[in-house]
Amino acid sequence: MAAHSHETESKNKSTSNPSVCFFCNENGQEALHESYTFGQDTRVRECAVKLNDTLLLAKLSAGDLIAQEAKYHSKCLVSLYNRASRIEMKNDNVESKKERQIHGIAFSELVSYINETRSCDETISVYKLSDLCKLYTERITCLGADVSSRVNSSRLKDRIVSNFPDLDAYKQGRENILAFKDDIGPALKRVCLEDFDNEFVNISKAATFVRKDIFASNSEFKGTFPKGCQEASVPQSLLSLISMIQFGPNIQDRSYSQSTLTIAQLLMYSCTKKQSNRHMKDHEPPVCAYLGVMIHCKTRKRDLVDTFFKLGLSVSYDRVLEISTSMANDACRRYVQEGIVCPTNLLQNVFTSSAVDNIDHNPSSISSKDSFHGTGISLFQHISEDAQGVVQALDQSETMLKCQSKRVSLLPESYSNLPPAVLRFNEPDIPLVEGELSIDMFSFPAALKGEFKWLKHVAENSSVRATVGTNISWSAYHAAVLPDGNKLPAVSALLPLFHEQAKSVAMIRHSLEHYRSAVRKLNPGQTPVVAFDQPLFTVAKLIQWNWPQIYGEDHFVMMFGGLHIEMAAFKALGSWLEDSGWTSVLVNAQVTSPGTADSFLKASHVTKTRRAHQVTACTLYRLLSNAYCQYKDVLRDDEVTLEFEDWCLERSKESPHFKFWYTTLRFELTVLIFIRSIREANFSLYIEALSKIIPWFFCLGSHQLFTMATNSSA
DNA sequence: GGCGTACATTGCGTCTGGCG
DNA sequence: CGCCAGACGCAATGTACGCC
Numbered sequence: 001m002a003a004h005s006h007e008t009e010s011k012n013k014s015t016s017n018p019s020v021c022f023f024c025n026e027n028g029q030e031a032l033h034e035s036y037t038f039g040q041d042t043r044v045r046e047c048a049v050k051l052n053d054t055l056l057l058a059k060l061s062a063g064d065l066i067a068q069e070a071k072y073h074s075k076c077l078v079s080l081y082n083r084a085s086r087i088e089m090k091n092d093n094v095e096s097k098k099e100r101q102i103h104g105i106a107f108s109e110l111v112s113y114i115n116e117t118r119s120c121d122e123t124i125s126v127y128k129l130s131d132l133c134k135l136y137t138e139r140i141t142c143l144g145a146d147v148s149s150r151v152n153s154s155r156l157k158d159r160i161v162s163n164f165p166d167l168d169a170y171k172q173g174r175e176n177i178l179a180f181k182d183d184i185g186p187a188l189k190r191v192c193l194e195d196f197d198n199e200f201v202n203i204s205k206a207a208t209f210v211r212k213d214i215f216a217s218n219s220e221f222k223g224t225f226p227k228g229c230q231e232a233s234v235p236q237s238l239l240s241l242i243s244m245i246q247f248g249p250n251i252q253d254r255s256y257s258q259s260t261l262t263i264a265q266l267l268m269y270s271c272t273k274k275q276s277n278r279h280m281k282d283h284e285p286p287v288c289a290y291l292g293v294m295i296h297c298k299t300r301k302r303d304l305v306d307t308f309f310k311l312g313l314s315v316s317y318d319r320v321l322e323i324s325t326s327m328a329n330d331a332c333r334r335y336v337q338e339g340i341v342c343p344t345n346l347l348q349n350v351f352t353s354s355a356v357d358n359i360d361h362n363p364s365s366i367s368s369k370d371s372f373h374g375t376g377i378s379l380f381q382h383i384s385e386d387a388q389g390v391v392q393a394l395d396q397s398e399t400m401l402k403c404q405s406k407r408v409s410l411l412p413e414s415y416s417n418l419p420p421a422v423l424r425f426n427e428p429d430i431p432l433v434e435g436e437l438s439i440d441m442f443s444f445p446a447a448l449k450g451e452f453k454w455l456k457h458v459a460e461n462s463s464v465r466a467t468v469g470t471n472i473s474w475s476a477y478h479a480a481v482l483p484d485g486n487k488l489p490a491v492s493a494l495l496p497l498f499h500e501q502a503k504s505v506a507m508i509r510h511s512l513e514h515y516r517s518a519v520r521k522l523n524p525g526q527t528p529v530v531a532f533d534q535p536l537f538t539v540a541k542l543i544q545w546n547w548p549q550i551y552g553e554d555h556f557v558m559m560f561g562g563l564h565i566e567m568a569a570f571k572a573l574g575s576w577l578e579d580s581g582w583t584s585v586l587v588n589a590q591v592t593s594p595g596t597a598d599s600f601l602k603a604s605h606v607t608k609t610r611r612a613h614q615v616t617a618c619t620l621y622r623l624l625s626n627a628y629c630q631y632k633d634v635l636r637d638d639e640v641t642l643e644f645e646d647w648c649l650e651r652s653k654e655s656p657h658f659k660f661w662y663t664t665l666r667f668e669l670t671v672l673i674f675i676r677s678i679r680e681a682n683f684s685l686y687i688e689a690l691s692k693i694i695p696w697f698f699c700l701g702s703h704q705l706f707t708m709a710t711n712s713s714a
Numbered sequence: 715g716g717c718g719t720a721c722a723t724t725g726c727g728t729c730t731g732g733c734g
Numbered sequence: 735c736g737c738c739a740g741a742c743g744c745a746a747t748g749t750a751c752g753c754c
Contacts, residue, residue, distance in 0.1 A: 279735075279736095280735090302728060302729095303727090317728095318737085319735085319736095321728095321729080321730090716753105717752105717754085718751105718753085718754105719750100719752085719753105720749100720750085721748100721750080721751100722750095723747080723748070724746085725745095725746085726744090726746105727742100727743085727744085728742080728744100729740105729741080729743090730739105730741080730742095731739100731740095731741100732737105732738090733736105733737085733739105734735105734736095734737090734738105
């Protein structure tokens with residue numbers, strides 16, 4: 001292909017002394033040429049490698065062509081080049097179709113460029129072939145084609161001239177110049193008058209070119225940020241230009257960095273037709289909309305959004321409000337259409353549970369006039385590897401309806417209107433539990449072993465300074481042990497809040513109703529599961545027993561919330577440890593102050609209490625294992641060594657003191673397992689741990705809790 | 715007189731409809 | 735699409751009043 005161009009480069013010269021051709025080893029009829037240039041040598045070597053011609057490679061290994069004073073037939077050389085290029089063609093035949101397409105696009109753009117600049121009076125309508133060639137090559141690179149083989153300029157010239165019949169090619173030295181016949185006169189005159197800066201013309205040409213692309217493309221914000229929206233929102237030429245400015249023209253990979261995308265979008269946003277600061281609504285790239293909405297969402301500060309807007313980084317505050325209103329309207333419209341209030345981030349075909357709680361917002365302690373006692377309903381979805389869930393099918397066509405008013409439309413009346421309800425019986429018939437409550441201890445023993453492993457891990461590692469990677473703390477250890485598949489985060493959503501206080505029959509009934517319709521939509525066939533705190537749980541249970549046909553125990557599962565069970569368990573543990581000297585131990589060991597230690601007994605601060613019990617468990621285990629080691633040391637040879645657990649049981653029989661603290665350790669670990677079962681969303685472990693804890697509620701006087709917890713485990 | 719409570723005032727910022 | 739004025743909301747401060 002490019003063979004002839006090289007042919008002309010190397011000055012051919014017939015030699016006087018007849019010898020043989022380097023390639024065909026014959027003298028032949030034709031004239032022999034001598035090799036003069038290093039370029040030729042390298043090219044021949046490349047071809048030899050490509051063709052895998054061992055004979056030729058062996059000859060070449062003796063030295064370069066010039067040093068060997070090699071002579072050749074031009075036919076032989078050309079045939080070598082052609083064979084090599086054929087191989088090359090075969091290699092990228094798949095790509096060639098795409099390449100040809102890209103060449104076509106680039107050429108058509110070149111033609112339109114010539115047309116445009118010709119009609120424009122400001123620019124000169126004389127084109128250097130080399131410039132056009134450069135532009136063409138650049139455009140091809142932009143479009144992602146390979147330009148390792150040079151663009152053939154004379155062929156390009158022929159193509160251009162055939163497109164423009166009145167375009168003439170002139171030769172001036174080595175430079176080819178193209179000009180329209182009619183324009184020659186004015187062009188020459190202008191050249192004579194102006195000594196313009198060539199580079200600046202190039203810049204302005206590039207700017208005009210990219211600007212045209214910017215105005216041709218459309219990037220209206222549609223309310224969502226789909227994948228790849230940043231690339232899609234800006235023209236390819238703009239991205240290439242910025243990328244070239246940032247990193248130089250030779251970039252290897254075709255993906256753009258975020259900074260390139262951002263700059264391109266900002267440019268796109270601030271391009272205006274006239275000299276004004278008015279933005280166009282159909283030129284609103286994702287980054288600008290995102291920045292504005294994000295800042296407003298996180299800080300709620302008008303000033304910040306305004307500042308960003310004035311700096312040309314984000315959309316205006318007005319626009320942010322408009323976007324948020326139309327998004328809210330969009331959601332409301334969908335809710336009204338479906339008759340179900342179900343947030344769009346929830347997935348379908350995933351187990352969905354919910355929690356109902358009261359919201360107390362009491363900003364001023366002086367008067368509770370402005371305080372807010374509302375109700376919040378949250379939905380939770382537990383995704384795992386085998387239940388990934390599907391995104392809800394939404395009609396994207398109608399999203400972001402143009403709304404004139406900035407007022408948010410209303411939620412469906414079925415949601416916002418609270419139907420009144422009162423209990424029919426204050427002491428309803430409580431249905432008996434059918435069948436017997438049997439719980440197989442399926443995973444609890446393994447979990448207990450896991451806890452002991454943690455204790456052992458702590459005992460082994462706590463003496464040395466903790467390095468990165470040794471997870472001492474209870475939660476970090478178990479998180480590290482957990483297989484990766486179980487670490488997917490849950491999806492959660494909050495339904496619109498209610499002004500009504502939660503602790504009323506009407507409100508609870510209403511929330512049950514709406515949660516149920518959401519579950520029917522998201523995961524049909526699933527039994528609804530709702531978690532409550534203590535006061536609400538009572539109301540929910542009463543509702544369940546008053547209307548067994550609608551909310552009966554076979555229709556709904558009411559759960560006592562995990563946090564409250566945990567608190568109750570710690571309280572039980574507190575009353576178990578009361579007056580045992582546990583608090584004074586904590587104070588003497590300078591773990592806490594006396595006041596805080598006392599608060600652990602009542603579990604008023606859950607996190608602190610949990611931590612205190614974790615520390616206690618570690619210490620107890622350490623004392624235990626020390627004692628066990630001593631026991632093994634003094635053991636006589638003829639006695640049977642007891643296993644750790646058996647030894648513990650044996651010791652418990654002998655010493656009440658030992659039994660007390662061993663029981664404490666077991667209880668603490670059980671509570672920790674319970675907490676872990678919630679965190680790992682392990683339902684069978686939850687049931688088992690709860691059934692282990694419930695007897696404690698019974699023993700330690702908290703009768704109400706006993707009933708509630710039993711209810712929620714049944 | 716000190717303290718606690720209820721209500722009014724003030725300053726600042728956001729929301730909203732309307733205008734150019 | 736951008737800007738503006740008035741409405742509205744919130745929190746801090748000021749003031750009046752009753753009780754011990």
